Amino acid sequence: MISDLARARYDIAAFLTRRSEWMCRLDSGPPMWMREEQISVSLEFGKLILTLWGEEFSECWRIEAYEIRGERLILRLGRQPGRVATLEIASGESMGEEAAAARRRAFADTLRHLIERELGARVEYVATHRDDARHLSGIYTRLVLARGGERAIAIAVNSGEPQAHVDGVVTAGLLWWECATNSPHGAEARRLMFFAPCGRAATIARRLTILRRDGPRLELYEVDQARGALIAATPFDQGTLFDPRQMRLPRPVVELPRHPLRDRALALAPGLLRVARRPGSAVESLRLRGLEIARLSRNRFLFGVGT
Known part of the structure; x- marks a missing residue:
C-alpha cells in the first residue's frame, strides 16, 4: 500500500508531464496510445484514483502501488476486492525496446530447441543481452555449441529484425568469435556458425566468401520458424561477374x-x-x-x- 498519497500523486503527475503522448498497456492486452490529458490522477476520499478516458471508453481504478523505472511507470490497480490489474505507461521507444527484447529471448529459446533437434548439438551457452565492454550487441543471439568432442561458436538473428541487422550478423559473428574463443566457453572451437531468417541470407552468403580461408570453418543456416526447420545454405559469390578483367572493354x-x-x-x-x-x-x-x-x-x- 502507498503510505504517502500526496507524494505518490506528485510523482505520477510529474512523470506524465514528461511527454505529450504515452503508450499504455493493461495487463497483457494490446498497447494503445493515449495523450497526457487523457490520463489523470486525483485524491478522492483518502484514495489515489487513476482515470483514463477516450472517445469510446472511460476507466477508473484505485492505485495500490506504483514504480517508476526510467521512462516507464508501472501501476498496480484495484477496482473490486480480489480484482487487481497492472497498467504500464511508457514511451513508445521504451515499450518497443521491451517488445524487441522479449522477441529476441523467445527466438533464442526456439533456436536452442531447433539446434538440439535438427543438428544433434548441445547448447552450452546462450545469451541475448548487450555487452558494451566487449562490443557485443543485444540484437543477436550468441551461442556456444558442443557435439561429440567438438565445440562451435554460433550467432543468430531473428526474422523480426530489419535487413540491415540481418546483413550485419557477419560482423557480429566475427566479434563474438574473438570473444568466445578467448574464454573458457569456446577456447577449442573450430567452427563459426551463422543462423539467419529464411529467404534473407543472400548477402550473408556472399560476404562469407571473402573471409580468410585460414580462419574457422564457416557454416550458414536459414531458420524457418514457421516449419520449425534449419536449412543449410552454401556461401557463394557471383563468379566472374565481379572480375574487372571480364568487364574491361x-x-x-x-x-x-x-x-x-x-x-x-x-x-x-x-x-x-x-x-x-x-x-x-x-x-x-x-x-x-x-x-x-x-x-x-x-x-x-x-x-x-x-x-
Whole structure:
C-alpha cells in the first residue's frame, strides 16, 4: 500500500508531464496510445484514483502501488476486492525496446530447441543481452555449441529484425568469435556458425566468401520458424561477374594534342590518372581508377566527382 498519497500523486503527475503522448498497456492486452490529458490522477476520499478516458471508453481504478523505472511507470490497480490489474505507461521507444527484447529471448529459446533437434548439438551457452565492454550487441543471439568432442561458436538473428541487422550478423559473428574463443566457453572451437531468417541470407552468403580461408570453418543456416526447420545454405559469390578483367572493354588509343591544363592535372598523380574522350566529343574526362574527377572543355577545367 502507498503510505504517502500526496507524494505518490506528485510523482505520477510529474512523470506524465514528461511527454505529450504515452503508450499504455493493461495487463497483457494490446498497447494503445493515449495523450497526457487523457490520463489523470486525483485524491478522492483518502484514495489515489487513476482515470483514463477516450472517445469510446472511460476507466477508473484505485492505485495500490506504483514504480517508476526510467521512462516507464508501472501501476498496480484495484477496482473490486480480489480484482487487481497492472497498467504500464511508457514511451513508445521504451515499450518497443521491451517488445524487441522479449522477441529476441523467445527466438533464442526456439533456436536452442531447433539446434538440439535438427543438428544433434548441445547448447552450452546462450545469451541475448548487450555487452558494451566487449562490443557485443543485444540484437543477436550468441551461442556456444558442443557435439561429440567438438565445440562451435554460433550467432543468430531473428526474422523480426530489419535487413540491415540481418546483413550485419557477419560482423557480429566475427566479434563474438574473438570473444568466445578467448574464454573458457569456446577456447577449442573450430567452427563459426551463422543462423539467419529464411529467404534473407543472400548477402550473408556472399560476404562469407571473402573471409580468410585460414580462419574457422564457416557454416550458414536459414531458420524457418514457421516449419520449425534449419536449412543449410552454401556461401557463394557471383563468379566472374565481379572480375574487372571480364568487364574491361578495349578502348581505341587516341593521341591527344598537348594541353597545359591537362598536363598540370596529370602531373598531380603520375600513372594513376587517365584521360578519355568520347567519340565525336571535344570534352575530355579525367579519371582516377575509372572514376571521373574532372572534365576539360576548351580552356576550362571543372573538378568534382561526376562533373
